[in-house]
Each structure stands twice: as structure tokens, then as C-alpha cells.
Amino acid sequence: MAIHGNDDELRLVLSEDDVVVLSRSELDRSRNAGRDFVAFLSGYAETFPPFGQPVYDGDQGLVQVSPGNHENRGYYGGSAETRLVVFAHLVRPFSWVDDPRTEHLQDLVSAAGVTDGGDLFQGTKTADLWDALYVFARGERFVGGVIASNSVGLTRVANEIRRRLLASRTRQIP
Secondary structure (H helix, E strand, C coil), X not given: CEEEECCCEEEEEEECCEEEEEEHHHHHHCCCCCHHHXXXXXXXXCCCCCCCCCCCCCXXXXXXXXXXXXXXXXXXXXXXXXXXXXXXXXXXXXXXXXXXXHHHHHHHHHHHHHCCCCCCCCCCCHHHHHHHHHHHHHHHCCCCCHHXXXXXXXXXXXXXXXXXXXXXXXXXXX
């Protein structure tokens, strides 16, 4: 893995045809919440742990608190969800609402939720996988429960990105 950058972005070159652009400001902001993968991306660690699937328990979402009265208790998958969201935001921001790839990226995550790996990610660039995480992390801000209902697929996508990052670390790329 080679890292090139300027003041605004870092370019991770995983292979000649697989380049991911990360946001330097998000990387700086994530130093506490994403300490393990920030250390890896900064060259201070050889690896980082896999992503665990967020666990959602208790009353979440729209809950009836008394007859006719409902309260939105929100969704929170604990530290595993926080870690996924922080990791997703490392990719450079883009206008995901208007991006023509958004529907395809959403379909990819949905498929990953019901299919365990295999050829599912074959031919998909790492940047697109990371953008898929970003789409869901940003969507969660507007529609609660987006990450909760797609947590299996998002966890698999994050772990595929992790696998590729670790594999690229062992290769020498100019």
C-alpha cells in the first residue's frame, strides 16, 4: 500500500487500478474513536481488528409508551456501530444523494447482508465499497435505523475493506 497526499486528502494505492481517496480532516478527527485503524493507516500498526456486528437490544425505534403515544427511542448499536460509522467517514465526502452509483451501492450492501462473501465483492473497487459504507452512515443521520437494518451487510463490507487493506500492506506498490 502506498500513501500519497496533500493538505485535503490522502490517496491509498492498494494496486494499480484500486485507489481510495480519504479525507485528511476526518482522519485527524477520528484519532480517538478509530484509534486502531487510524494507527494502521498512519503506518504505526501492522494490523487492526476486524469489525464486529453491532448489537441492537432493548426498546429502539418507534415505541408505544402509552395508548396512542409513541416515542422514538433511536437506534444505537454500541461501540461496534460507532466504529463502523467512524470508519465510513474516513473516505472523502461526496454528494451521495445525487450520485448515480448510490442505488447500486445500496444494493451491494443489501446483498452482502444475505450472502456471505464469495464472489460478491469480486470486481468492485475498494473505493466503491468504502463509498457504500459512507452512503449508509450519512443516511443514518436522516433516517434512524438505516445502519441497524443493514448491519450484517455493512459489517461484511467493512471487513472486506479491512482484508484488502491488510493484503495491500504486504505488497510493495510504487
